[in-house]
Amino acid sequence: MRIRSEIVIAGAGVIGASVAYHLARRGCKDILVIDRASDFGAGSTLKATGGFRAQFDNETEVRLSLLAREKLRAFEDEIGCDSGYRPYGYLFLARNEQELDDLRRTQTMQHACGLTEARMVSPDEARELSPMIEDDALAGGAFCPTDGFIRAGKILRGYADAAKRLGVRFQFDTELRDWSDVxxxxxxxxxxAWSGAPVVPTRRNAVATVVTDIVAETTPMTVWAGDWYHFRVRDGRVLLLWPDDPLIDDDAWLEEVKRFTRERAPRLLTLPIEESWSGFYEMTPDKHSLLGERNGIYCATGASGHGVMHAPALGHLLAELIVDGRTSIDVSALDPNRF
Structure with missing residues (x-):
């Protein structure tokens, strides 16, 4: 079956919906979004744990996050629904002086990009911000109060509904085998994760405890910078997370998560685990998005675990590139032709 439209977007997840909305808002017509699933968000979007941060270790992603944050703050006025953005912060923790020095150097770059509110914290300050921490090796950390949490489903549905109001069509149960069919x-x-090379789907696990009141909903995302073990609170449940690399089996993953928790936040182990799930990151070789034109096809993919948080920015910027031929911020590092 041939697929015909002026503009065809493959993928009805949060990035595809954002691209569709931003193109329609710029005046583009006859936009069709196709997806092999039967409804929105059947891929990775709704599996996301909902973190948002601008504390990255490179200028491009800091600037992407700053643009996304600006759009999230205006989301309800522009789109008509709450994005779930809550600035409860991200707290990165160091267990030795080398990790602490790395956080300091990275923060200097973040300040230069405009993330001036990010600051270093002492071990005692870190424990005040995230009281579950009981890590004797703690050397300090970095905290940004405007980082925090978002709701993937709300952002996806918001962009999809806004795109529909502007005339965008969504067609489900439509599998694209080759772009020559379009x-x-x-x-x-x-x-x-289903974009094909150079994007590689990489499985990520999460577990959630029962609902509890021992950890406040306003606790920042708490991340150990050395190995990326982290936890957050969502809807009263504590999510325990660790991006294993290389991948290990589920039982071994859970044992490692329990070990990290026992060593660093042992009170969380008193909470029974109620649910577990997995989803896919769409990884590129350098762990950065693909944004731009390659072999006649525009790319907005490969966000490498940052797709939901950067979706507002990626849709905005790709629409600029298609309509204006240039982008308002430098995204040359995301050129898909680098591979």
Missing amino acids: DARVKIEARG
Whole structure:
């Protein structure tokens, strides 16, 4: 079956919906979004744990986050619904002086990009911010109060509904086997983990405890910078997370998460685990997004675990590139032709 439209976007997740909305808002017509699933968010979007941060270790992603944050703050006025953005912060923790020096150097770059509110914290300050911490090796950390949490489903549905109001069409149960089956002036790849090379789907696990009141909902995302073990509170449940690399089996992963928790936040082990799930990161070789044109197809994919948080910015910037031929911030580091 041939697919025909002026603009065809493959992928009805949060990035595809954002691209569709931003193109329609710029005046583009005859936009069709296709997806192999039967409804929105059947891929990675709704598996996301909902973190948002601008504390990255490179200028491009800091600036992407600052643009995304600006759009999240205006989301309800622009889109008509709450994005779930709550600035409860991200707290990165160091267990030795080398990790602490790395956080300091990274923060100097973040300040230069405009993230001036990010600051270093002492071990005692870190424990005040995240009272579950009981890590004797703690050397200090970095905290940004405007980082925090978002709701993937709300952002996806908000962009999808706003796009529909502007005339965008969504067609489900439509699998794209090859772009040669598409007749369109503009073709856009936004299928995330299912985009194909150089994007590689990488499985990530999460567990959630029972609802508890021993940890406040306003506790920042608490991340150990050395190995990325982290936890957060969502809807009263504590989410325990660790991006294993290289991948190990589920039982071994859970044992490692329990070990980290026992060593660093042991009171959390008193909470029974109620649910577990997994989803896919869409990883590129350098762990940065693909944004731009490659072999006649525009890409907005490969966000490498940052797709939901950067979706507002990626949709905005790709629409600029398609309509204006340039972007308002430098995203040359995301050129898909680098691979």
